[in-house]
Amino acid sequence: MTEAPFSSRSSDGRTWTRDPADHPTPTDAVLSALADAAAREKIDLPPLYDSVDPEALDAVVGGPGSAAVQFEHVGFLVTASGDEVVVQRADGDR
Template structure:
């Protein structure tokens, strides 16, 4: 399944970008985070540090396992120099720290 990608400028400052990735329900949130950060940093996903250095991947996946689109569940954390937010609407938003 393809992941949709949106780049939004924050506050009109072109040097600060926020990127939002909408992922399919079949994709685990932990994998979506790695893909989103890899895309934002223009890095191969296998070259990133392990996600578990930032957050427990199984716990992240479990948190959204039964979440329905439009859910109000949301978690934010730092990973590989980015602020990452995952929400129940199946979106991952990344921005530079």
């Protein structure tokens, strides 16, 4: 499977956005955005379940107009909804 490209990246390098429709699950979209932001492979990130239950994330963030979930993981603030996944640096560092 080919990795989906950035949906967008802010000019200040602090925010990454992914479209969940480009991924099989919301969890995959979150992991892809986090990997982009951290400049790491998804497999090299700490387990997502350290911060959020991936099954619950997929259930709550199920499609356009669904609820949004926000949490911190590996120094980034993640906001996931059925419309987009936004990852921002949580600490203010570049």
